[in-house]
Amino acid sequence: MTAGPKMAVFKLTGCAGCQMELLRVFDDFEELLDKLEVCYFKMAASECSPGPYDVSFVEGSVSTPRELREVKTIRERSKTVVAFGDCAIAGCIPSIRDWLSQRAAEEKVYRNVSVIDSFRLRGIGEYIKADFEIPGCPPDKALITGFLVKRLQNMRAYHRPHSVCIECKLNENTCLLTSLKEPCMGPATRAGCGAICPSGGRVCEGCYGPMNDTNSRHLAEAFQECGLDDAAIVRKFRKYAGLTEELSREAGGK
Amino acid sequence: MKERRSIKVDYLARVEGQGALDITFDADACDVKLKIFEPPRFFEAFLEGRSYEEVHELTSRICGICPVAHQITSLRAVENALGLEVSRQTRNLRKLLALSAIINSHVLSLYVLSAPDYFGKGGLFSLRKKQPQLVKRALKLKKLSNEIGDVIGGRAVHPVYAVLNGFTRIPTRDQIAGLKARLQDAQKDALETVRLFGRLEYPELSGGTEQLAISKKGEYAINEGMMRSTGGLLAPEAEYRQHVKEDQIPYSYAKGSVLSGSRTFLVGPLARVNINFGSLSDGAKKIASEIGFAPPRHNPFDSLIARALEVAHSIDESIGLMDGLPLREDATTRPHPPKEARTGFALTEAPRGMLYHSFRFDRAGLVTYADIVPPTAHNVRNIEKDLRELIGRYRDLPRAKLKLMCEMLVRAYDPCISCSVH
Numbered sequence: 001m002t003a004g005p006k007m008a009v010f011k012l013t014g015c016a017g018c019q020m021e022l023l024r025v026f027d028d029f030e031e032l033l034d035k036l037e038v039c040y041f042k043m044a045a046s047e048c049s050p051g052p053y054d055v056s057f058v059e060g061s062v063s064t065p066r067e068l069r070e071v072k073t074i075r076e077r078s079k080t081v082v083a084f085g086d087c088a089i090a091g092c093i094p095s096i097r098d099w100l101s102q103r104a105a106e107e108k109v110y111r112n113v114s115v116i117d118s119f120r121l122r123g124i125g126e127y128i129k130a131d132f133e134i135p136g137c138p139p140d141k142a143l144i145t146g147f148l149v150k151r152l153q154n155m156r157a158y159h160r161p162h163s164v165c166i167e168c169k170l171n172e173n174t175c176l177l178t179s180l181k182e183p184c185m186g187p188a189t190r191a192g193c194g195a196i197c198p199s200g201g202r203v204c205e206g207c208y209g210p211m212n213d214t215n216s217r218h219l220a221e222a223f224q225e226c227g228l229d230d231a232a233i234v235r236k237f238r239k240y241a242g243l244t245e246e247l248s249r250e251a252g253g254k
Numbered sequence: 255m256k257e258r259r260s261i262k263v264d265y266l267a268r269v270e271g272q273g274a275l276d277i278t279f280d281a282d283a284c285d286v287k288l289k290i291f292e293p294p295r296f297f298e299a300f301l302e303g304r305s306y307e308e309v310h311e312l313t314s315r316i317c318g319i320c321p322v323a324h325q326i327t328s329l330r331a332v333e334n335a336l337g338l339e340v341s342r343q344t345r346n347l348r349k350l351l352a353l354s355a356i357i358n359s360h361v362l363s364l365y366v367l368s369a370p371d372y373f374g375k376g377g378l379f380s381l382r383k384k385q386p387q388l389v390k391r392a393l394k395l396k397k398l399s400n401e402i403g404d405v406i407g408g409r410a411v412h413p414v415y416a417v418l419n420g421f422t423r424i425p426t427r428d429q430i431a432g433l434k435a436r437l438q439d440a441q442k443d444a445l446e447t448v449r450l451f452g453r454l455e456y457p458e459l460s461g462g463t464e465q466l467a468i469s470k471k472g473e474y475a476i477n478e479g480m481m482r483s484t485g486g487l488l489a490p491e492a493e494y495r496q497h498v499k500e501d502q503i504p505y506s507y508a509k510g511s512v513l514s515g516s517r518t519f520l521v522g523p524l525a526r527v528n529i530n531f532g533s534l535s536d537g538a539k540k541i542a543s544e545i546g547f548a549p550p551r552h553n554p555f556d557s558l559i560a561r562a563l564e565v566a567h568s569i570d571e572s573i574g575l576m577d578g579l580p581l582r583e584d585a586t587t588r589p590h591p592p593k594e595a596r597t598g599f600a601l602t603e604a605p606r607g608m609l610y611h612s613f614r615f616d617r618a619g620l621v622t623y624a625d626i627v628p629p630t631a632h633n634v635r636n637i638e639k640d641l642r643e644l645i646g647r648y649r650d651l652p653r654a655k656l657k658l659m660c661e662m663l664v665r666a667y668d669p670c671i672s673c674s675v676h
Contacts, residue, residue: 011272012290015315015317015318015321016270016317016672017317019318021411022316023396024396024400025395026393026605027400030389038379041379042265042267043268043269043270043367044366045370045376045380046376047376048375063293063295064291066586092315093315094297094300096300096312099300100296104299105296106294106296108298109298109299110294111501112272112502112504115504115505116507121295123281132547137315138318138411138412145339196408197408199407200414200422200423201422201423202423205308231482235308239308246660249317
């Protein structure tokens with residue numbers, strides 16, 4: 001191997017689920033490991049090089065001074081930085097805490113908060129330029145494989161601009177929102193999962209973050225027609241991507 | 255003359271999450287700090303105000319390696335608060351999902367995180383060049399367990415079909431038949447895994463602390479059972495907090511747990527195999543006797559063998575569960591919020607050990623209090639205790655070797671650091 005691009009995988013504030021999904025790529029395509037030179041991947045190897053790297057996957061958000069320094073170093077040492085998964089893009093589920101004060105969150109969990117060195121949680125794009133986003137909680141392994149294969153061919157990976165609705169239609173599902181009046185986040189959510197939730201008998205919760213041209217206000221009105229009260233609508237939008245411009249107003253404002 | 259020595263690892267590799275090791279010792283004393291600098295996400299704080307129907311979806315995100323354990327534990331804690339009993343099919347599908355996650359997590363821990371140490375390699379990528387067959391076997395088992403998660407849960411990482419009262423989608427007969435055939439084929443890979451980890455040489459440690467796991471008559475307890483210890487403790491899950499106390503560790507974002515009387519304890523595959531050995535599958539018991547493994551074992555390094563035995567058991571039990579599945583659409587009804595404030599508890603076995611969730615709800619079904627204790631928070635004090643024993647025994651080894659041995663011990667616990675902080 002070793003002729004291929006130098007790849008690095010970093011973990012910031014997150015759950016390691018994106019790294020697990022990345023490792024799944026090699027369950028299916030072990031030979032991809034011959035084409036890549038994995039230079040930094042703490043969870044999978046203790047041989048870690050300080051760079052420079054061709055492609056750096058960054059999982060997780062920035063929420064401590066240490067991570068802020070780390071993410072800036074990653075940027076300096078990487079040609080391409082990938083915001084890998086929802087936490088790196090806009091904070092994902094842990095971003096719900098943004099509607100609590102930092103102090104209140106710390107005091108709920110720790111007796112002595114003076115030793116807690118943590119600040120508001122943000123996606124990496126708040127501090128550095130990310131060249132590409134791979135959305136999802138977690139991103140489906142097909143998206144990751146697609147990105148790697150395109151990168152190996154020196155091509156730009158395909159970014160799905162459309163909503164989950166398109167994938168849902170391709171699966172010939174009955175629309176949960178318009179036909180069954182269930183509060184489905186699909187119309188506002190970026191495609192890529194294959195519409196697994198609506199295809200499996202439940203509403204989309206929005207775990208790939210907002211798509212382009214989201215009409216959140218209209219979707220919130222549709223949720224009212226489904227019988228959701230205002231607080232429940234806020235909870236829907238304040239979940240995977242409440243900090244994004246597209247969803248923040250319906251998520252209770254920021 | 256006292257010589258003061260230190261061992262420092264700034265960022266532990268081949269464990270999940272961000273942690274460091276800081277040990278200083280001389281002839282008389284040894285100070286061990288497992289410094290977990292994984293940032294807190296304050297799950298217990300932001301869960302307040304969220305709905306009973308989404309708790310399992312949110313807690314799943316505590317951990318990307320054991321999301322299934324967090325989902326099932328939350329579902330059971332909420333169902334406990336609402337007074338719900340789920341169907342046998344739901345229990346069996348949840349067990350299948352949990353077993354697939356155990357196979358996945360254990361195969362990752364054994365082959366990717368721990369094995370490189372025993373083959374003189376730094377990680378998966380270099381190990382692959384030296385031991386291609388070994389890595390192929392690992393990827394095959396990992397792929398199968400992930401695909402069981404895909405079929406039953408919709409996806410293996412952060413599944414979506416498991417909800418309160420049941421599953422939104424039931425797998426088809428053909429899907430189950432396909433997985434069953436592959437599990438039968440994988441039984442030999444599991445036995446090879448046990449033989450491989452059974453013949454590795456591990457450092458001697460006495461360990462010797464009390465071990466805790468849940469236990470249930472008639473099955474290898476994973477999703478439900480009574481809390482049981484090797485020291486004679488036997489208690490229902492609702493009494494967990496009377497026995498296990500948790501406190502902040504000043505140099506770590508993970509809190510540490512002790513049993514009453516400040517005793518550290520061990521949870522995880524070794525505790526489960528020791529406490530519930532009789533409930534292992536016949537195949538797992540047979541291969542245990544072939545490699546000369548008999549409970550109780552106390553050396554924390556034996557956790558690797560216990561993990562391999564659980565891979566074999568989980569495959570056997572999954573095959574049995576698939577035979578007995580009725581696979582009919584359950585009439586899954588969405589439960590109503592409680593009519594009054596209620597509290598629910600659940601204690602389960604995550605791949606890395608005992609996991610506790612408890613939630614209080616108001617009458618609208620919104621969380622008013624959350625209490626979550628993951629396995630690594632249970633183990634963190636015990637890891638430090640075992641590290642002290644290791645330093646005491648092996649202090650004369652060359653520094654690099656001693657440092658590696660300390661890291662190997664931490665990896666034998668397979669800590670899940672993101673979980674431990676949450």
